[in-house]
Amino acid sequence: MRLTRREFAHSALAAGLAAALPASLFSGCSVSNAARTANSAAPAGSRPAQFDSSSEISFPKGFFWGAATAAYQIEGAWKDDGKGESIWDRFSHTPGKIKNGDNGDITCDSYHRFSEDLALLRAMNLNSYRFSISWPRLQPAGSGSPNPKAFDHYSRILDALLEARIRPLVTVYHWDLPQVLEDTGGWPNRDTASRYADYVELVARAFGDRVTDWLLFNEPLTFTYEGYLDGTHAPGRKSIIDFLRASHTVNLAQGAGFHALKSIRPSARVGTSLLMSACEPATDSEEDHLAAERAHAISNLWFLEPALKGRYPEALTFFPETAIGIKSGDFDKMRAPLDFIGINLYYRTIASAPGAMERLANPQQWLFPVKMEGGQQGPKTDLGWEVWPSMLYDVVTRISRDFNRPQIEITESGCAFNDGPDASGVIHDTRRIEYHRQYLQALARAIAEGADVRGYHAWTLLDNFEWAEGFSQRFGLAYVDFKTQQRTLKESGKWYARVAAQNHVGPSHV
Numbered sequence: 030m031r032l033t034r035r036e037f038a039h040s041a042l043a044a045g046l047a048a049a050l051p052a053s054l055f056s057g058c059s060v061s062n063a064a065r066t067a068n069s070a071a072p073a074g075s076r077p078a079q080f081d082s083s084s085e086i087s088f089p090k091g092f093f094w095g096a097a098t099a100a101y102q103i104e105g106a107w108k109d110d111g112k113g114e115s116i117w118d119r120f121s122h123t124p125g126k127i128k129n130g131d132n133g134d135i136t137c138d139s140y141h142r143f144s145e146d147l148a149l150l151r152a153m154n155l156n157s158y159r160f161s162i163s164w165p166r167l168q169p170a171g172s173g174s175p176n177p178k179a180f181d182h183y184s185r186i187l188d189a190l191l192e193a194r195i196r197p198l199v200t201v202y203h204w205d206l207p208q209v210l211e212d213t214g215g216w217p218n219r220d221t222a223s224r225y226a227d228y229v230e231l232v233a234r235a236f237g238d239r240v241t242d243w244l245l246f247n248e249p250l251t252f253t254y255e256g257y258l259d260g261t262h263a264p265g266r267k268s269i270i271d272f273l274r275a276s277h278t279v280n281l282a283q284g285a286g287f288h289a290l291k292s293i294r295p296s297a298r299v300g301t302s303l304l305m306s307a308c309e310p311a312t313d314s315e316e317d318h319l320a321a322e323r324a325h326a327i328s329n330l331w332f333l334e335p336a337l338k339g340r341y342p343e344a345l346t347f348f349p350e351t352a353i354g355i356k357s358g359d360f361d362k363m364r365a366p367l368d369f370i371g372i373n374l375y376y377r378t379i380a381s382a383p384g385a386m387e388r389l390a391n392p393q394q395w396l397f398p399v400k401m402e403g404g405q406q407g408p409k410t411d412l413g414w415e416v417w418p419s420m421l422y423d424v425v426t427r428i429s430r431d432f433n434r435p436q437i438e439i440t441e442s443g444c445a446f447n448d449g450p451d452a453s454g455v456i457h458d459t460r461r462i463e464y465h466r467q468y469l470q471a472l473a474r475a476i477a478e479g480a481d482v483r484g485y486h487a488w489t490l491l492d493n494f495e496w497a498e499g500f501s502q503r504f505g506l507a508y509v510d511f512k513t514q515q516r517t518l519k520e521s522g523k524w525y526a527r528v529a530a531q532n533h534v535g536p537s538h539v
Contacts, residue, residue: 073309073379086473087533093484094529095157097441099203101133102493106140110178113169115205120263131499137491138514145516147189149507153522154529157196159486161203171207171224187239199240203247211264216275226285233293244371245286248304249279249332261497273353280335280363287365302371302440305329306378307420316382320399324380335363345396371440377404377420412445412502418467425475436481442468443488445502456508456519469534
C-alpha cells in the first residue's frame with residue numbers, strides 16, 4: 030500500500046518533467062475530445078460522504094471476505110534460509126530513510142509464526158488471504174532455480190490455507206525487487222521485464238497446482254513513482270527519466286508476466302492490484318473537470334489501459350515517447366486481457382487547473398496542467414488521510430462503466446488508527462469498525478447497481494512495517510506487540526469476523 034500522499038503540483042513530476050527533457054523528445058499527441066468532455070463526477074464535496082447505515086446489507090453468495098499482507102511488511106527473517114537481499118533491505122538499512130530508523134528485519138516474524146497468522150484468519154471466518162511471495166527469497170539472484178527452503182515455506186502456507194478452506198490470493202510482486210537486479214538497472218532497465226516474466230513462470234510452475242487466483246503486481250504506480258521519482262521508497266532514486274522508463278518496463282512486464290502465467294496455467298485467474306483514487310474536480314468549471322480527467326488518467330489508468338487496450342491514457346498534453354523508451358511492437362507486448370481488476374483504495378483526489386500565471390511561472394505545467402490534493406472535508410485517520418466512503422462507490426462504478434463491467438476485487442482498503450490495549454488488554458478501535466462498515470455500505474451500493482465485485486480484503490491482517498512510516502502506523506485487524514510478537518485480535522477484527530460469517534453488514538450503533 031502507498032504510505033505517502035503526494036500533491037502532484039508540488040512533486041518532481043509536475044516540477045521537473047518538462048525541464049528534465051528536451052523538447053525534441055515530445056511528440057505532438059494532444060488530448061482527445063473525449064478527454065476534454067466534462068467529467069461526470071460532481072465538484073468536490075457536493076455528494077454525501079456516507080451511505081444509509083440504518084439497515085442490514087447482504088453481499089452476493091460466494092463473496093470473498095479477506096485480509097491482505099505483503100512479504101516484506103510481515104515476514105522478517107530477512108536473511109534466513111538463503112534469502113537474497115531486496116531493495117527494501119538495502120533501503121531500510123540506509124540511515125535517514127525510514128521513520129525512527131525502523132526496518133523490516135524482524136517485523137511480525139511471520140516467516141516463523143505463520144501458524145499464528147492462520148489462527149487469526151480462521152478466528153475471523155475469512156475465506157480469502159491475500160499475501161505476496163518474496164522474489165529475493167524464492168529466487169535470491171533474481172534468476173535461476175528456486176531456493177528449496179523458500180519453496181518449502183510457501184508450500185506449507187498454501188497447504189495450510191487450503192486445508193482451512195481459505196483461498197490463497199497470491200501477489201507475485203509486492204515491491205521487494207532483488208537488489209542484484211536493481212544493481213543492473215532495476216525497473217528502468219527493459220531487461221527487468223524479461224527477468225520478471227521468468228520469475229512468474231517459476232512461481233506458476235512451483236505453486237500453480239494449488240493457486241488459482243493471482244495478482245501480477247501491487248500498485249505499480251506507487252513503486253515506480255515513490256521509488257524512482259520521489260525517492261521516499263526503495264530504491265530511493267529521484268529521476269524523471271527513471272520513473273518514465275520504469276513505468277514502461279512494468280507495463281511490458283505485466284503483459285509478459287500475464288502470458289507466462291497463462292502458458293503454464295491456462296485456467297488461472299490473473300489480475301493486477303492497482304492503487305486508485307476518486308478524482309474529483311475542485312469546482313464545476315470546464316478546466317477543473319478536464320484536470321480531474323487528467324488526474325484519473327495518471328492515477329487510475331496508467332497501468333490499466335496498457336493492459337486492456339494496448340495504449341497509454343491521455344494524461345499529458347504531450348507524450349514523451351522517446352523518453353519513456355517505447356520501441357516498435359511495445360503496445361502489443363503490453364496487452365494483457367486481465368481476468369479481474371484489483372483495486373486498492375485509501376483516499377480521494379481533488380483536481381484543479383493551474384491559472385495562466387501559474388503556468389507561465391512553471392512552464393512544466395504545460396505538460397501536466399493539474400494540481401492534485403487529497404480531500405480535506407471528511408474525518409482523518411491517524412496518518413492524516415481523509416475518510417470518505419463514497420469514493421469507493423465512485424471508483425468501482427467508474428471502472429465498471431468504462432471497462433464493460435469487469436470482475437473486480439477490492440484488494441486493499443484500510444485505515445491507520447493507533448489505538449492500543451486498555452488495562453484489560455482489549456483494543457477498542459471503534460473508528461476502524463466504522464471505516465469498514467461505511468466503505469462496505471458504499472461497495473454494496475455499487476454491487477446493487479451492477480458492478481461485478483467478487484471480494485473485499487481489509488488492509489491489513491496485522492499491524493506491521495508500514496514502509497517509510499516504519500512501525501509508527503497501525504492498520505491491522507490484529508494488534509502486534511513488536512517486542513513479544515504476541516498477536517491480539519482487535520475489536521474491529523471481531524466485528525469483521527461476524528461480517529464474514531454472516532455475509533452481511535449490520536447497521537451502525539455508533
